[in-house]
Amino acid sequence: MHPTSSSQSTPSLAEAKAQFIHLWGVTGTSWGVSKTLAQVHALLLVSPQALSTEDIMEQLTISRGNASMTVRELIDWGLIYKELRPGERREYFVAEKDMLQVTRCIIAARKRRELDQMKRTLDQLAQLPGDAADPDYRAYHTVLTDIQQLADVSDKLLTRLIKAERSWFWDKFLKLFL
Numbered sequence: 001m002h003p004t005s006s007s008q009s010t011p012s013l014a015e016a017k018a019q020f021i022h023l024w025g026v027t028g029t030s031w032g033v034s035k036t037l038a039q040v041h042a043l044l045l046v047s048p049q050a051l052s053t054e055d056i057m058e059q060l061t062i063s064r065g066n067a068s069m070t071v072r073e074l075i076d077w078g079l080i081y082k083e084l085r086p087g088e089r090r091e092y093f094v095a096e097k098d099m100l101q102v103t104r105c106i107i108a109a110r111k112r113r114e115l116d117q118m119k120r121t122l123d124q125l126a127q128l129p130g131d132a133a134d135p136d137y138r139a140y141h142t143v144l145t146d147i148q149q150l151a152d153v154s155d156k157l158l159t160r161l162i163k164a165e166r167s168w169f170w171d172k173f174l175k176l177f178l
Contacts, residue, residue, distance in 0.1 A: 017046050021060070036062060040070045041079055044095035050083040052090040078105035104162050111158045119151050 011019065021042040028038025039060055044051060051059075057067045071093055074080040079102060083092040096102050126144050130137035 020046060034070070036060070036066055037070050037073055040067070041074055041095060044074075044080055044093060045097065047095070050092035050094040052092050054090065056093075077109045104164075107158055108162050111155070111162070115151060115155055115158065119148070119155065122148050122151060 021039050024042030024045075025035040025039035028041075029035050031038075040056055040062075043056060043059055053064065053067050053071060056062070056071070057064055060067075062070075071080065074093075074095075075082070078096070080093045080095050083094050085092055096105065122144060126141075126148060128140075130141065132138060132141075
């Protein structure tokens with residue numbers, strides 16, 4: 001063995017992309033999104049040009065229905081966009097590659113789908129009339145009030161992050177760790 005070689009060979013670009021797509025897919029399930037959604041996003045992130053639904057189907061070995069539904073959901077999240085090509089019947093898709101903008105899109109979608117819904121439900125539950133002298137009612141009301149306050153603070157923080165400019169975001173973020 002040559003002294004500068006290692007026991008592990010460096011993967012080819014195609015192998016590295018496949019590993020990234022797999023990693024993003026597995027990680028996506030931890031974030032509460034389907035593996036396929038995360039893999040399509042990863043594929044488009046590392047693709048230098050826009051891909052058609054057929055390209056996505058072929059490269060990830062998924063059905064047309066799965067590819068189409070996944071692309072629509074990624075568009076709804078703001079993570080990918082249609083690229084118009086005059087004279088083409090096929091639709092092509094490209095990923096947002098600015099990672100701060102990707103983060104904003106994910107935060108906005110998660111806020112809209114989860115936090116906003118939770119806040120509406122908590123507001124409804126807090127309307128329950130009760131006797132403040134009743135220990136069960138007091139315990140219930142105290143917990144709901146605490147969660148509502150936390151949800152409100154989280155909502156304000158996330159709204160600020162979504163609107164943050166790049167320099168503000170990175171300055172504040174880096175100060176947390178330095």
